[in-house]
Amino acid sequence: MKMQKTWVGRVLLLTIALLLVGGYTQAQETIDTLTLNLDKALEIALSDNPTIKVADEEIALKKVAHKETWQSLLPQASLDGTLNHTITAAEMNLGGQSFKMGMDNSNTVMGVLNISLPIFAPGVYKAMSLSKTDIELAVEKSRASRQDLVNQVAKAYYQLMLAQDSYEVLQKSYQLSEENYNIVNAKFQQGAVSEFDKISAEVQMRSIKPNVISANNAVVLSKLQLKVLMGITTDLDIKIDDNLTNYEATLFANELIDLDTNLAYNTTMKQLDLNGKMLKQNIKQLRTNFMPTLGMNYSYQYQSLYNDNWNLFNYNWGGSSSLVFSLSIPLYKASNFTKLKSNRIQMRQLEQNRMDTERKLNMQVTSFQKNMAASSEQVVSNRENVMQAQKAVQIAGKRYEVGKGTVLELNTSQVQLTEAELTYNQSIYDYLVAKADLDQVLGKDYVRMENEK
Numbered sequence: 001m002k003m004q005k006t007w008v009g010r011v012l013l014l015t016i017a018l019l020l021v022g023g024y025t026q027a028q029e030t031i032d033t034l035t036l037n038l039d040k041a042l043e044i045a046l047s048d049n050p051t052i053k054v055a056d057e058e059i060a061l062k063k064v065a066h067k068e069t070w071q072s073l074l075p076q077a078s079l080d081g082t083l084n085h086t087i088t089a090a091e092m093n094l095g096g097q098s099f100k101m102g103m104d105n106s107n108t109v110m111g112v113l114n115i116s117l118p119i120f121a122p123g124v125y126k127a128m129s130l131s132k133t134d135i136e137l138a139v140e141k142s143r144a145s146r147q148d149l150v151n152q153v154a155k156a157y158y159q160l161m162l163a164q165d166s167y168e169v170l171q172k173s174y175q176l177s178e179e180n181y182n183i184v185n186a187k188f189q190q191g192a193v194s195e196f197d198k199i200s201a202e203v204q205m206r207s208i209k210p211n212v213i214s215a216n217n218a219v220v221l222s223k224l225q226l227k228v229l230m231g232i233t234t235d236l237d238i239k240i241d242d243n244l245t246n247y248e249a250t251l252f253a254n255e256l257i258d259l260d261t262n263l264a265y266n267t268t269m270k271q272l273d274l275n276g277k278m279l280k281q282n283i284k285q286l287r288t289n290f291m292p293t294l295g296m297n298y299s300y301q302y303q304s305l306y307n308d309n310w311n312l313f314n315y316n317w318g319g320s321s322s323l324v325f326s327l328s329i330p331l332y333k334a335s336n337f338t339k340l341k342s343n344r345i346q347m348r349q350l351e352q353n354r355m356d357t358e359r360k361l362n363m364q365v366t367s368f369q370k371n372m373a374a375s376s377e378q379v380v381s382n383r384e385n386v387m388q389a390q391k392a393v394q395i396a397g398k399r400y401e402v403g404k405g406t407v408l409e410l411n412t413s414q415v416q417l418t419e420a421e422l423t424y425n426q427s428i429y430d431y432l433v434a435k436a437d438l439d440q441v442l443g444k445d446y447v448r449m450e451n452e453k
Contacts, residue, residue: 033237038157041230041240042446045153046146048231055142062138066131072124075117084108086306103306109315110303119325120294126285133281137274143445144267151440153229155433160222161244162429166422167215173418174212176393177205180414184407197407204411208418244428248379251431255376261365263358265443272354279347286343289336292329299324361441368438375431382424389417 036044046052089102102108118124184201187193223238232238263269299322304315330336396413399405 032235033239034232036157036238036240037242038154041157041226042150042153044232045149045230046446049149049229050231051145051149052142055138055145059135059138059142062131062135066128066135069124069127069131072127073118073121075115077113077115079111079113081111082109084110103308106306106308107310107315108303108305108307109312110301112302113300115298117296118293119296120292122288122291122293123285126281126288130278130281130285133274133278137271137278140267140270140274144271147267147440147443147445149229150446151436153226154436156222156226156229157240158244158429158432158436160219160226160240161242162425163215163218163222164240165244165425167212167219169418169421169425170208170212170215173414174205174208176414177201177208177411180397180410181205193407200407200411204414244425244432247428247432248383251376251379251428254435255373259369259438261362261369261442263361263365263442265445266361266441267443268357268361269354270443272350272357276347276350276354279343279350283340283343283347286336286339289333289339290330292327294328295326297324297326298322364441365438368434368441371434372431372438375427375434378427379424379431382420382427385420386417386424389413389420393417 084107086102086104086106086108089100089104089106091098091100181198181201181204184193184197188195188198224234227234227236227238300319301321302317302319304312304317307315392413393410396405396410400407400410
C-alpha cells in the first residue's frame with residue numbers, strides 16, 4: 001500500500017512537471033515569434049534600423065556645427081601670464097653714452113586679460129546661412145534613407161509573401177500528386193492500370209519534392225533578409241499572416257486613382273536643389289572676402305618690473321588698460337577671384353546634372369507605370385487561367401476515374417494548375433514591387449502615405 005502511494009505521488013509530480021514544461025515551452029514560442037503585417041514591419045524598421053539612427057546623428061552633428069558658426073560672434077576672453085628673469089640686461093650705446101635696457105638679475109612679471117569682439121564680420125553672417133542650409137540637406141538625406149529603407153522593407157515583405165505563397169502552392173501540388181500516386185498505385189495492385197501509369201504518377205510526385213524543399217528554403221532566406229532590414233536579432237522568429245491575394249482588390253483600386261507623377265517630393269531632386277542653394281550662398285560668402293572687417297579688443301595688464309628677488313608678494317605692482325579697434329580692408333588677393341570662378345563652374349555642372357537626373361527620373365516613373373499596368377492585365381488573365389486550370393484538373397481526374405483519360409492528362413493538368421497559380425502570385429508581386437519603386441521615385445513618405453489612406 002505504501003509503495004502504491006509512493007508510485008502515485010511520483011506520477012503526479014511527473015505530470016505537474018510535464019505541464020509546467022509544456023506551458024513554459026508554449027510561452028517561449030509566444031515570446032520568440034513575432035507576427036507581422038506590412039505596417040508593423042515598417043514601424044519596427046524605422047525605429048530600430050542602424051542606418052536611420054546614423055542619419056539622425058548626422059542631423060545632430062550639423063546642428064552642432066551651426067551652433068559653432070554663430071558662436072564666432074560671441075566675445076572671446078583669455079588670461080595670460082609671463083615671468084621673465086633677466087640674467088644680463090641689454091646695453092645700448094647712444095651718442096657716445098651707454099646705458100642698460102633693464103636691470104641684471106631681475107624679474108619682470110606680467111598678467112594680461114584680453115577680451116575681443118567682432119563688430120562687423122560679414123563672412124560669419126554668410127556662414128550661418130550656409131550652415132542652416134547644410135542642416136536642411138542633412139534632414140533631406142535622412143528622409144532619403146527612410147524612403148530607401150521603406151522601399152527595401154516593403155519589397156522584402158512582398159518577397160516573403162511570394163515565397164510563402166509559392167511554398168503553399170508547391171506543397172498543395174505535392175500533396176495532390178501524392179494522393180494521385182496512392183490511387184494509381186492501388187489500382188496497379190489490383191491490376192486495373194498499367195505499370196507505366198504507376199511509374200508516371202510516382203515520377204510526377206518525386207519531381208515536385210525538390211521544388212517544395214527549394215521553396216521552403218526561399219521562405220527561410222526571405223525571413224532572414226526581412227529581419228536584417230528591420231534591425232532585429234536573428235534568433236527571433238517572424239511570421240506574416242498575409243498573402244498576395246489580399247492585395248488584388250488594392251491593385252485594381254489603385255488603377256482607378258489618377259496618380260500624381262510630379263517630382264516635387266523626390267528626394268534626389270530636393271537634394272540637388274539644396275546643393276544649388278548652398279552654392280549660391282557660398283558665392284555670397286566668397287564675396288565677403290572683398291569686404292572689410294571690424295573688431296574690438298580690450299586689454300588690461302597688471303605688471304611688476306625689475307625685481308631683484310623671487311617673492312611675488314613683495315613686488316610693486318601697477319596696472320594699465322587699452323581699448324583697440326581694428327579695421328581690415330582687403331585690397332587684392334588673386335585666389336579670391338579664382339574661388340568665385342570655380343564656384344560658378346560648379347553651379348553650371350549642378351544645373352546640367354539636375355536636368356539629366358530629372359529626365360532619368362521621369363523615364364523611371366513612366367517605366368514603373370507601364371509595369372504596373374502590364375501586371376494588372378496579367379493578374380486578370382492569370383486569375384482566369386487559374387480557374388480554368390482548376391476545372392481542367394477536376395475534369396482530368398473524373399476522366400481518369402472512369403477510364404476515359406490517361407495518367408499523362410492528369411499529370412499535365414496538375415502541372416498546368418501549379419504553373420498558373422505561381423504565375424498569378426508572381427504577377428501580383430510584380431505589381432507591388434513596381435508600386436513600391438514608383439512611390440520611392442515620387443518621394444512618398446511612409447507617414448504621408450498613411451495619412452492618404
